[in-house]
Amino acid sequence: MHRRTVIKNLALIIGGAALLPSCLQEKGKASIGLKNVDVSADQEKLIGDIAETIIPKTNTPGAKDLQLHLFVLKMVDDCYTKKDQQDFMTGMGQFNDLINKRYGRVFGDCDTKQREQTLLSIEQNKDPKITTYSTELKIFYGIVKNQTINGYTTSKYFMTKQVVYELVPGRYNAFYPVKMKQAV
Amino acid sequence: MANLNIDSIKDRTFDAIVIGSGMSGGWAAKEFTGKGLKTLMLERGRDVKHIKDYPTTNMYPWEFEHRGEMPMALQEANPIVNRCYAFHEDAAHFFVKDKEHPYVQDKPFDWIRGYQVGGKSLLWARQTQRWSDFDFEGPARDGFAVDWPIRYQDIAPWYSYVEKFAGISGNKDGLDELPDGDFLPAFPLNSVEQYFSKHVKGKYGRHVISARCAHLSKPNQIHLDQGRVQCQERILCQRGCPFGGYFSANASTIPWALKSGHLTLRPHSVVQSIIYDETKGKATGVRIVDTNTKETIEYFARIIFVNAAALNTNLVLLNSTSHRFPNGLGNDSGVLGKYVAFHNYSAHISAEYDDFKEWTTDGRNPAGGGYIPRFRNLRKQETDFLRGYASGFSAYRGQNRSWDGVGSSLKENLVKDDLGPWSVGSHMMGETIPKEASYVALDAKQKDDWGVPLLKISMDYDDNDAKMKKDYIDQLTEMFTSAGFANIKASSDHRAPGLDIHEMGGARMGNDPKTSVLNKWNQLHAVNNVFVTDGACMTSTSCQNPSLTYMALTARAVDYAVGEMNKGNI
Known part of the structure; x- marks a missing residue:
């Protein structure tokens, strides 16, 4: 092993040790530090279960493998207005209540079909006159959905293994046959 | 003041001083140093060294904490610069944040600024077209502003000159x-x-x-000599390009000037004013504030080029008052600061x-x-x-x-x-259309941290x-x-206005000293050793992107200024 690599790895180990205390998180709190929204461990799990339903593990990694729920939380915490954050929290509570009422259990304990049907039904409910789902609930779900896909399609995994992102294309072909693109 | 002794004055004396290090300032420095003049380049912001100071240039999308999006707190704290299309996580460090450098909006104006070595040449959209006589003859034909004192044939060879060095892609x-x-x-x-x-x-x-754009589609030897190579079609230009694939002062003119050994680059230097000597009837130097030490320092030179970016160049001139020029340096006509305009995007x-x-x-x-x-x-x-x-x-x-x-x-x-x-x-x-009612002026009361009045902007x-x-x-x-x-x-x-980042005018060129600030050589009518070759000099705006014209005017003006100096006229 090269000396440089050894030092780098050592730094990683030391770095990891320095991070340890933050892993001893306050019981019941989310696993990442959040400044603007107060999210519990249970709520973090809920977002993880929703994200996993949106992008499930198949023969390729799913949302939890890629920690997309933590990305969703990071984005909610940093990139939304106060109003959106409030609606997100309110909507999350309403989502929980709805699942409880409908299935008598938490979202994560529902089977795949129940989970998928619930999410699809919220997503397809676009008529504002139908009030099965409140505005806040739809905002909550909309943010989780968008940021899960955003996080997925911009993840290192996706951009190196699925639709490959080129940092340095080194070319511009103005006339490129579609046939060639599909052949790649 | 210790620095008033003779040695110190000698240390602070140059052949030429260039105020500003961006698109046009970089060219002024390159041209002066290329002619062997000992040159001082003053930049109000920090240094940005080519490649070394492009922290995001090789980052992948997933390496950005918010995948490029600006956090809401930053968006809300910066309503003005946040409206700029390039203000994202990958380049935000090259933009002035709203609260850092306040200005007064008599009318709404989104003033997008890059206070660093290289200025906005790091961030520009790189579109480069020549003007034609349809543009230079526009004001005279259509009866607005004043007649341009130059025509296409005056600037054409200088377009060629800067194009060859900068590298412009296009078809004939x-x-x-x-x-x-x-x-x-x-x-x-x-x-x-x-x-x-x-x-x-x-x-x-x-x-x-x-x-037509300032990208090296196929570099020539002159570009390789600058340490630049072929554009790699990354389109991440706003981060600064490690290949030097597009033209910026950082990748091109400034390192070239530094290589000559004749350039002193001084970042963190806010110019308060240009010093005018009433007995000599010339400018003798500039007064700066070092933003780190807060010290006021004077530098001296035979020729001064003002390339602080269009509106800040107006600010420097307006704030350079004396018994001879109570309303701003070279402002006998009273038009300094007026007839500013922009592009409608x-x-x-x-x-x-x-x-x-x-x-x-x-x-x-x-x-x-x-x-x-x-x-x-x-x-x-x-x-x-x-138009x-x-x-x-x-x-x-x-x-x-x-x-x-x-x-x-x-x-x-x-x-x-x-x-x-x-x-x-x-x-x-x-x-x-530049109009008298469109102007920039010094605010009567408010000053910035360096004692310079805030700029008041009024155009619509x-x-x-x-x-x-x-x-x-x-x-x-x-x-x-x-x-x-x-x-x-x-x-x-x-x-x-402003979001086009093509603000121009205020110190316009013209034939008549009664109605313009600069002559056909970008030289103040009234002070022959001070030149303005950035956007402030523009008599009209045309609809072409202006940067290439600033570059050509700068190279042309330096050539003239040095010629005049050698003849003993400056």
Whole structure:
């Protein structure tokens, strides 16, 4: 092993040790530090279960493998207005209540079909006159959905293994046959 | 003050001082040092060294904490700069934040600034077109502003001179309104852009050409000598380019000037004023504040070039008062700060085209697509508004990747190779008329941290702009319709002036010292060793992107200034 690599790895180990205390998180709190929204461990799990339903593990990694729920939380915490954050929290509570009422259990304990049907039904409910789902609930779900896909399609995994992102294309072909693109 | 002893004065004396290190300041420094002059370049912001100080340049999308998006707290704290199209996580460090450098908006004006070595040349959109006599003769023909004291033939050789060094890609299109330059190969139009080009040429006699841009499509030895190599089509230019693929002061003129051994680059130096000596009848130097030590220091030189960026150049001149010039250096005419103008970028059109399905593109186009030179009121007045507009035009094809649904079917949709129809888009770049009522001035009360009065900005759209915008939308809609494009959507936004980042004027060139600030050599009529060659010098705005013209005017003015100095006239 090269000396440089050894030092780098050592730094990683030391770095990891320095991070340890933050892993001893306050019981019941989310696993990442959040400044603007107060999210519990249970709520973090809920977002993880929703994200996993949106992008499930198949023969390729799913949302939890890629920690997309933590990305969703990071984005909610940093990139939304106060109003959106409030609606997100309110909507999350309403989502929980709805699942409880409908299935008598938490979202994560529902089977795949129940989970998928619930999410699809919220997503397809676009008529504002139908009030099965409140505005806040739809905002909550909309943010989780968008940021899960955003996080997925911009993840290192996706951009190196699925639709490959080129940092340095080194070319511009103005006339490129579609046939060639599909052949790649 | 200890630094008043003779040795210290000698240390602070140069042949030339250049205020500003951006697009035009970089050129001034390169030209002066190339002629062997000991040159001091002053920059108010921090140093940004080529490659070394581009912290995000090689980052992948997933390496950005918010995948490029600006956190809401920063957006809310910076409503002005946040409106700039390039203010994202990858380049935010090159923009002035709203609270750092306040200014007074008599009328709304989004002042987008880059206070660092290289200035906005790091961030520019790199579109470079020559002006023609339709532009230089515009004010005289159409009766506004004052006549430009130069014509195309005065500047043409200097366009060639700067093009060869900067590296400009383009085709020789043979258009009177957009003279050909010394080009590197153009980035070609794609299938739909080329189709539209043929269509509008046949039907309207108008042109859609490959956008001309400051990218090294095929570098020459002079570019390799600068340490720059071929553009790699990354289109991450705003981060600073490690290849030097596009022209910036950081990649090109400044390192070149430094290599000469004649340049002293001094960042963290806010210029308070230019020092005028009443007995000599000349400027003798500049007074700066070191932003780290807060110390006031004077530097001296025989020639002073003001390249602080259009509005800040006005600020420096207005704040340089003396018994001889109580209203600002060289301001005998009283027009200093007045007749400022900008470009009208507030209209866009988009559409779709359901043809050429067998074609797409591969890689990325640094030129951004096509350019439609001005066709309105070109050879004669045709409409009820003055002047005209250029337009961008580009076509692109995206993947149909639906985000609907959940689960494994969604995962499959997200990787689908299913190309959608062609999308096409255009944006307006309109000339605006400089007016006396459009001005910048010193605020009477408020000063910044360095004792310099805040700049008060007052300019707005007028009736001419509204009529021109309507014409752009009408004309482009008709051209799109006749080309067979569908789903045409014209939009007009309500952006304030400034967001075009093409503010110009205030110290305009002209033949008559009674109505202008600078002569045909960009030299103050009243102080022959002070020159202004950035956007402040512009008599009118044309609709071409202005940077190439600033570069050419700068090289030309340095050549003249040094010639005059050698003759003993300066």
